[in-house]
Amino acid sequence: MKPNWVYIKDFKDHVGELIEFRGWVWNKRSSGKIAFLQLRDGTGFVQGVAEKKDFDDETFEKIRKIKMETSVILRGIVRKDERSPLNVELSINYIEIVHEPKEDYPISKKEHGIDFLMENRHIWIRSRRQFHILKIRNEVIKAIRDFFNENDFVLIDTPIFTGSIGESAGNTFELDYFDYGKVYLAQTGQLYLEAACMAFGKVFNLGPTFRAEKSKTRRHLIEFWMNEAEVAFYRHEENIKLQESLVYYIVNRVLENCEEDLREIGRDVDKLQKVSLPFERIAYTDAVKFLNKKGFDIEFGDDFGADEETAIASQFEKPVFVEKYPRKIKAFYMQPCEENPEVVMCDDLLAPEGYGEIIGGSERIWDEDLLIERLLECNLPVEEYEWYLDLRKYGSVPHSGFGLGVERTIAWICGLEHIREAIPFPRTLYRVYP
RNA sequence: UCCGGGUUAGCUCAGCGGUAGAGCGGGUGGCUGUUAACCACUAGGUCGGGGGUUCGAAUCCCUCACCCGGAGCCA
Numbered sequence: 001m002k003p004n005w006v007y008i009k010d011f012k013d014h015v016g017e018l019i020e021f022r023g024w025v026w027n028k029r030s031s032g033k034i035a036f037l038q039l040r041d042g043t044g045f046v047q048g049v050a051e052k053k054d055f056d057d058e059t060f061e062k063i064r065k066i067k068m069e070t071s072v073i074l075r076g077i078v079r080k081d082e083r084s085p086l087n088v089e090l091s092i093n094y095i096e097i098v099h100e101p102k103e104d105y106p107i108s109k110k111e112h113g114i115d116f117l118m119e120n121r122h123i124w125i126r127s128r129r130q131f132h133i134l135k136i137r138n139e140v141i142k143a144i145r146d147f148f149n150e151n152d153f154v155l156i157d158t159p160i161f162t163g164s165i166g167e168s169a170g171n172t173f174e175l176d177y178f179d180y181g182k183v184y185l186a187q188t189g190q191l192y193l194e195a196a197c198m199a200f201g202k203v204f205n206l207g208p209t210f211r212a213e214k215s216k217t218r219r220h221l222i223e224f225w226m227n228e229a230e231v232a233f234y235r236h237e238e239n240i241k242l243q244e245s246l247v248y249y250i251v252n253r254v255l256e257n258c259e260e261d262l263r264e265i266g267r268d269v270d271k272l273q274k275v276s277l278p279f280e281r282i283a284y285t286d287a288v289k290f291l292n293k294k295g296f297d298i299e300f301g302d303d304f305g306a307d308e309e310t311a312i313a314s315q316f317e318k319p320v321f322v323e324k325y326p327r328k329i330k331a332f333y334m335q336p337c338e339e340n341p342e343v344v345m346c347d348d349l350l351a352p353e354g355y356g357e358i359i360g361g362s363e364r365i366w367d368e369d370l371l372i373e374r375l376l377e378c379n380l381p382v383e384e385y386e387w388y389l390d391l392r393k394y395g396s397v398p399h400s401g402f403g404l405g406v407e408r409t410i411a412w413i414c415g416l417e418h419i420r421e422a423i424p425f426p427r428t429l430y431r432v433y434p
Numbered sequence: 435u436c437c438g439g440g441u442u443a444g445c446u447c448a449g450c451g452g453u454a455g456a457g458c459g460g461g462u463g464g465c466u467g468u469u470a471a472c473c474a475c476u477a478g479g480u481c482g483g484g485g486g487u488u489c490g491a492a493u494c495c496c497u498c499a500c501c502c503g504g505a506g507c508c509a
Contacts (some may be wrong), residue, residue, distance in 0.1 A: 027470085033505045051466075068459095083467060098473075109470045110458045111446055115501050117470055171507080188509090214435060226509060305506075348509095357509060386447070405509030 003075055008044035011088045014078045021048070021074040021090060022098075024349030026126065027109060037066065039074075039090065045128065048074060048090040055093075063095060066300040068105040069126070071098040087379070122434040123423060132261040133421055135255055137410050141206065143253035144227050144406075148204045153229065156196040156203045158189025164384050171213045185210035189404060190333075191353040191388050193230035194364060197399055198391055204229040207408075215427045217306070219356050223427040236345040236363050239400035243349060243359050244279045246404065247319060251275045254413055255325045267415045271317070271378055280320035284343065287312055287322050303329045306356060313350040319358070323347040333371065335363040335390050335398070347402075356410035361402025368392035386407060 006019040023041030030036065037048040050063045066072075069120070080087060094315065106120055107127060117124050124130055147364035148155070161175070161183045172184040189205045196203040206227045213220070251272055254262070263271050282290070287308075291298050294311055298304075304322075313320055324343040325335060334344035347360035367369045368389055373381050382389075410422035420426040425434065 028473050030465095031466045031471090036468050036471090038469085049467080081467090104460060108443070108445060108459050111470090113446070113502085115441095116445070210508080211508070214455080215505095215507060216435095216502095217504070217506095220508075224509065302458090303507090306504090308449070311459045360509065387467085403509060408509055423507095 005080075008041050008042075008046045011046060011078050011090070015080050015088065015205070016077065018077055018234045019090075020059050021072075023072065024126070025066055025068065025070045025072060027068060028064075029067055035063050035066075035168040037058075037078050037092070038130075039072075042125070045344060046088065046090060047084055048076065048092045048093040050095070055095075055387060059095065062097070063092075067101050068095075069123075070100045072096065073098060076158060106122070118420070118426075118431055119433070123425060129265055130421065132258075132264045133263050133322060133410070133414050134418070136258045136414055137406075137422060137424075138249055139254050139258050140406065140410050140413065141225075143250045144404075146253070147249045148229065151202070153202040153204045154196070154200040155208065156189075156193060156200070158186065158192040158205045158228075159187050160208070162186050164381070171211050173210050187211055188226065189228050190230065190401060192402065193228055193263040193288065194388070194399065195391055197401070198395070198397070199233045201231075201233075202231045214429060219408060219411075220365065221419055221423065221426055221428060224419075224423070225404055226403050227405035228401060230399060232397050232399045234363075235304055235398055236323070236347070236400060239361055239402060240281070240323070240347055241278075242318070243347070243361055243402050243404075244277055244321075246408070247279070247349065247359070248429065250409065262414070265414060267413075271415075273415065274317045275320060279318055279349070280316045282312065282320060282322055284322055284325045301328060306328070307348050309356050310354040313352055313356070314354065317352060319352060320350050321347045322350060330362070330369070332374040332380060333362070333364050335365050336370075339359040345400075348425075351408070351412040353412065353415070355408060356414060357405070358408045359402050359404045361400065363398065363400040366392060366396045366398050368396070 003018045003020045005022055006014050008023075021039065021041065022038055025037050026037035026040050026045070028035060033052040035050045037050065039048050052061070054061050055063065073096040074090065074092050076090045076092040079091050081089050107117075115390055127133060161177065164184060166183070172187060174182050174184055177183040177190070186209055188209060189207070193203050193205060204227065207225065208223055209226045210223050211220070220351050231238070231242065234242070243425055254273055255269070259269060261274070285300065285303070287300055288300055290309055291311060296308060296311065298308065312322060323346065324337060325346055325348075327334070327344050330344050330346055334346050337343045337345055344362060346360070349356045349359035350356060351358045365374060371389060371392060372382060375385060397403060407419050407422040411419045413420065416422060420428060
């Protein structure tokens with residue numbers, strides 16, 4: 001009888017059994033009479049052992065000389081073995097080569113430069129470190145969906161093609177849309193979520209966004225995933241609470257389900273375990289005072305750069321909200337503060353360890369006249385915002401929302417040096433291949 | 435876009451005015467428990483493109499292309 005196909009993640013439940021393995025050989029070591037095949041199958045990594053005595057000469061020679069990334073079907077006994085790093089290994093007694101590479105596999109066990117790795121991203125994702133990072137990404141995205149589902153939010157998929165509205169003009173990708181004229185790739189789904197929250201109360205989205213910014217740093221992607229939420233009747237305080245609960249939930253889900261992945265990539269798990277509710281909070285004006293004390297040449301009305309953000313965040317072991325920024329340096333739609341209209345009811349959430357802003361949120365202006373005034377102040381074409389202004393005409397209510405940068409969150413949770421490893425196929429300033 | 439750094443063997447890099455090097459990977463052989471396995475032998479290069487200086491350029495200068503790091507902007 002043909003043995004059952006078992007995935008590596010389930011090997012521990014099949015000790016002593018004859019099973020079938022389907023996957024790839026990612027490395028091998030061989031001596032004269034024993035060969036060690038390092039195997040992977042998409043659920044994990046395990047070592048296979050083939051002894052000469054179990055094969056005819058020709059087959060054993062084939063095993064000894066097997067090329068990296070050969071795809072194989074193997075059969076053998078799963079054994080508990082203290083000498084093996086995972087405590088289980090596969091004692092092979094049958095091999096079927098599905099496909100043997102004609103050329104040597106480009107990614108070797110030694111070091112590679114980032115240009116070479118990015119050029120080979122389509123196969124780099126087979127490597128252990130990338131595998132674990134992308135598994136964590138998978139968990140982060142699952143956690144986001146679960147959080148909103150458990151809290152009665154409705155998923156609203158906002159469009160990728162949009163008209164010429166958004167937070168800021170200049171940074172959009174422009175495309176021809178048949179005879180209609182120009183359309184733009186979405187920089188945000190916020191304005192659509194604002195419309196949807198007036199229909200469904202609590203809404204969220206999760207999808208790619210595009211910024212034609214010539215940003216070239218370890219925190220920027222041209223195409224990145226954003227998770228946005230918008231809630232009718234929520235004010236600043238409720239908005240903040242929602243944000244911190246979400247981030248707390250994500251971190252805990254990763255700790256719960258991906259601790260092994262975190263350890264495999266060398267992440268200091270203790271640092272993530274220190275993340276607790278509530279998060280720290282600091283008002284923009286106090287942040288400026290703090291920065292002045294630290295020697296930064298900055299005054300009310302200046303925005304914070306990377307160094308300033310890092311200085312603020314590095315005081316804390318968990319994320320910190322910076323709230324109530326000056327109206328002048330923030331987007332047109334943010335609701336001014338009642339006590340001081342020079343600042344708006346907004347917040348940025350800064351991740352610890354210098355990872356910078358992972359969330360930007362605010363209370364939205366819900367009065368039509370004030371919104372028009374702000375559009376004009378920001379030199380935005382009021383006529384393009386007609387449908388957005390409509391939302392303030394029919395039963396307008398205060399509402400608040402935010403956007404979470406998915407890759408920045410992953411980069412922080414994984415402790416990555418660069419955001420490009422947080423997405424399967426990154427689009428950066430000078431790279432769209434593969 | 436600006437400021438730095440870089441482009442030499444399949445990969446990672448050294449060489450920085452006098453005939454092109456190492457480690458890894460590849461090939462061949464050896465080894466019964468290896469863990470980026472090890473040991474021996476071996477093949478492999480228009481030194482990113484173009485132009486210039488020089489008796490002589492991978493090396494110095496100019497230029498173009500591409501990549502990397504950072505800034506601004508932002509998630």
